[in-house]
Amino acid sequence: MNQHSMMNGRAALLACATLALAACASAPPPKEQMAVARSSVDQATGNAAEAPAELATARDKLARANAAMARKDYVQARQLADEAAADAALAQASARSNRSSRALSEVRESIQQLQTQLNRS
Amino acid sequence: MKTTRFATTVAAVAAAALFAGCATSPTVTPQLQEARATVHSAESDPAVLKYAALDLKKASDSLRRADELSVKRESPADIDSAAYIASTQARTAMALAKAATQEEAIKAAEADRERARADANAARARAAQDQAANAQMAAAAAGADANNARAQAAAAQADAANAQAQAAALQQELNDLQARQTDRGMLVTLGDVLFEFGRAEIKPNAQQSIAKLAHYLNQHPDRRILIEGFTDSVGSDSANLVLSQRRSQAVADALRAQGVDPTRISTRGYGEQYPVASNASTSDRAMNRRVEVYISNDNQPVRARS
Numbered sequence: 001m002n003q004h005s006m007m008n009g010r011a012a013l014l015a016c017a018t019l020a021l022a023a024c025a026s027a028p029p030p031k032e033q034m035a036v037a038r039s040s041v042d043q044a045t046g047n048a049a050e051a052p053a054e055l056a057t058a059r060d061k062l063a064r065a066n067a068a069m070a071r072k073d074y075v076q077a078r079q080l081a082d083e084a085a086a087d088a089a090l091a092q093a094s095a096r097s098n099r100s101s102r103a104l105s106e107v108r109e110s111i112q113q114l115q116t117q118l119n120r121s
Numbered sequence: 122m123k124t125t126r127f128a129t130t131v132a133a134v135a136a137a138a139l140f141a142g143c144a145t146s147p148t149v150t151p152q153l154q155e156a157r158a159t160v161h162s163a164e165s166d167p168a169v170l171k172y173a174a175l176d177l178k179k180a181s182d183s184l185r186r187a188d189e190l191s192v193k194r195e196s197p198a199d200i201d202s203a204a205y206i207a208s209t210q211a212r213t214a215m216a217l218a219k220a221a222t223q224e225e226a227i228k229a230a231e232a233d234r235e236r237a238r239a240d241a242n243a244a245r246a247r248a249a250q251d252q253a254a255n256a257q258m259a260a261a262a263a264g265a266d267a268n269n270a271r272a273q274a275a276a277a278q279a280d281a282a283n284a285q286a287q288a289a290a291l292q293q294e295l296n297d298l299q300a301r302q303t304d305r306g307m308l309v310t311l312g313d314v315l316f317e318f319g320r321a322e323i324k325p326n327a328q329q330s331i332a333k334l335a336h337y338l339n340q341h342p343d344r345r346i347l348i349e350g351f352t353d354s355v356g357s358d359s360a361n362l363v364l365s366q367r368r369s370q371a372v373a374d375a376l377r378a379q380g381v382d383p384t385r386i387s388t389r390g391y392g393e394q395y396p397v398a399s400n401a402s403t404s405d406r407a408m409n410r411r412v413e414v415y416i417s418n419d420n421q422p423v424r425a426r427s
Contacts, residue, residue: 079202086183086209089176093216100223107230114237118244 030078034069037062037081040088044095051094058087147191148200156204156211160184163211172221176214183207291340294333300416305347305424307416309334311372315412319356321367323375331372334414335379342382347415347423348372350390351397353406358392366390372412387422395426 041062048055061084068077160180163169169177187203298309315327323331338344350365350372369388377383398405415423 075199079199082206083202083209086206086213090209090213090216093176093213093220097216097220097223100220100227104223104227104230107227107234111230111234111237114234114241118237118241 027074027078029069029072029074030081033078033081033085034065037065037084037088040085044088044091048088048091048095050096050098051091054087054091054094058084058091061087147188148194148197149191150197150200150204152201152208153187153191153204156184156187156208159208159211163214166215166218168218168222169214171218173214173217176210176217180207180210180214183210287340291337294337298330298333298337303415305415306418309414309416311412311414312407312410315372316368316410319364321364321371323371328375331375332379335376335381338376338381338385338416339379341416342385343420344385345417345420345422346376346381346386347417347425348386348388349413349415349426350388351395351409351411351413352393353409354393354396354400355406362390362392364390365392368412372414389425391426 041058044055044058061080065077065080065084068074068080163177163180183203184207187200187207190200190203295307295309300307300309302308311327311330315323315330317324338346348369350367350369352361352365354361356364366388367390369390373383373386373388376386393400393409396409397411398408400406400409417423
């Protein structure tokens, strides 16, 4: 009786330990995600000057991911790292779009000038 | 007792786990709804399908992950993070598609610009060519004018030279005829050497003087001629009058034979009237036997003696 009771108690402990371990195993330090985020933000810093708002968001996210890593909040760190990588990609795409938009209006403007010139002559 | 309580606890945990697994209403956050809308609009954009298919797939995959979290009723923070990533990736795909579309438009516009530039250059070249052609034409016209003027000047000079030569030649002829200017016109006196004594036929050796006179008259077709015959005082008045008339007529006939229009010619005989010398000596009488030819200075008949 007493032994049975002991066995039950062990099982319960084991179950608890397993649960706790499972919780820990689900959030290892997101080193890979952090590396991806850092390199994405670095890249955007180099070529996304034309999308300053998006770039600022990406850098802010990366800073917060680093902070989460420091306090070992790995779940938060991983989410923020993934978001920072997505923000950095958006910053680069927006910068490219803004660049091509400006270039397009420049070309169109120069065509207008040529046509004006042509009509004058 | 203890066992029972433990069993109850395990059952409750199991039930809770079961309940969680069987839950039918997923957790839907505003961020997830926004992500669905954004991914959907990216999926329905043909430019995104054409230029950013890979990035669109990332967004779709991320949205699926967020939906899974939603179905599992994970924490709103987890769902929001996944949804945020899906939304951001969809916006990235749209930005890339927009950039690519604009880059295509730039290529087309650059081609347009090259054409416009070529047109502008061609127009400039045409204008320059026109100007050059005009200038050339003007120069050619000026050259032609100059040549014309030169030719005209040369012609005028030649005409002048010709006229001068002609005038000189005629003057020479008149000089040869010993013409002199009088108030009735140019006077050429043909002496009695033209005629045999008492006759009216012109001697053959006098034809040269007649020819010179005819030539001069033919060169001046507007001039009129008056031929006057005179004798010396030897013989009867009436015979001298007739003789002087016949002699002036003989000169007129000779001129007509040389081509002078007879309507230009008038003749008169004055007999022994109007002597130019005394009739007292042979030489004086010879001077009185004469024919005077008056040539008008204009196209009016020569005035007769009054």
